[in-house]
Amino acid sequence: MLGKLIKHEFKATGRTMLPALGVFAVLAVVANVGYRFLSVSKNSVINAMLTLFIVLFFVAVAAAGLVTVVIMINRFYKNLLQNEGYLMLTLPVNIHQLMWSKLIVSLVWFVATAAVVVLIIVLTIVNFSHMELARLFAGLPTFTQLLELIRAAGFRTFRLIFVGLEFLALCITAGLCFCLHFYAAISIGHCFTNHKGLWSVLSYICISIVTSLCATKLTSLAPSSAEIEVLVGLMIAFEVVIGAAFYLISTHSLRRGLNLA
């Protein structure tokens, strides 16, 4: 059933996400091409347009991230806590399958958005002239030099792979935690009879304060001489613990405290 939920979640979100990512990519490409053609001009009007294109590019990047987050929040709120909840919460599935379908699909869209942003940035770099490209990279070490630097710092291949996997795990747990933070706050807000939106926002703020305090405490406890693997491992453990807490709060609220309007 999880597979079916994921399929329908992709259908529901894809109808907004795919066009949004497409529009974002087109905007960014237009901005890039515009920049390349107009940057040679001395005309002040054209220069103003050039600035507009650059602004447009950054707006597109910000909008892509914002749309992804808004859809993640909106799907949880509308699909489970509003009228559509009568359909979704009476399907022959359990609450964990509903939660994971939303989490997995949100994570995939985060990755897709990040991939499009990276692609556009790469395109931007390619669009620069060779001169500019050379200037841009002049101060940076080459890939071979970078590898040598890493090896010199004591990283063997195995260790490098391990740290890479750790960073990947950190990205996944942080992404899940980011979603669950919103889910937990909204779920708590919806256990109140009135002002559910206000309680959700207040819950979000309170949870943020508590997690920040915990993170600060944890950072102060970590030994300053700790290896990077240990530090990243601690960060993953922290994300897993608070993520599990958010997950329990969300599922408990949906099961026990929910009263759909």
Added chain:
Amino acid sequence: MAIFECKSLTKRFGGKTALDSVDLVVEPGRIVGLLGPNGSGKTTLIKLANGLLTPTSGQILIGGQKPGPATKAMVSYLPDRDYLPGWMTSAQLLEFYGDFYADFSSENAAEMLSRLGIDSTMKIRQMSKGTREKVQLIMVMSRSASLYLLDEPIGGVDPASRDFILNTIIANYNPGASVVISTHLISDVEKVLDDVLFINEGRITLSKSVDEIRQDSGKSVDALFREVFKC
């Protein structure tokens, strides 16, 4: 075994008691009217049966089990509001219901939709309120469920649509199954009911068959309801 059973079922919201020690049994093959004025606890009882609320105390059982994924596969539920995603077309709805409910008949649903002249590419949000309610009912009644829980299926629709809805229920429900229809529009549903439950202020005040009511009181269910719930 009873398909739907409540034992001392109580639900409180803060200090307000919505259901107070409700005991009831619905046997298979019956069409039951859950009748009561607004705010009497009808929707709360149906939400509890669907696992959308949890009891404060007591038990609610569907086919002998507490509400959960297994009972949700047995129950076909029509909420008292627009609950289908507005962006979906009726064709997408057929696929959705077919994916999640093994007892859903896409053929029956498609046939009923085409009889009503509903375009399969039309989105739910583009439909009129009456058409949306009919589509919702078609989805619910195209399942071969053991228990149909219909919350106000004829509330807010015109008399012609009421006839369509009641005919759809009678023509499509699985004969071995039970149907619970919650409503306060008694005269319209009376003709299809086998049994009646009167509910008031969270308590079941009467549980009888329609024939018993007619024999004992010499009145129609509608007339008895008006007498019992007279303001």
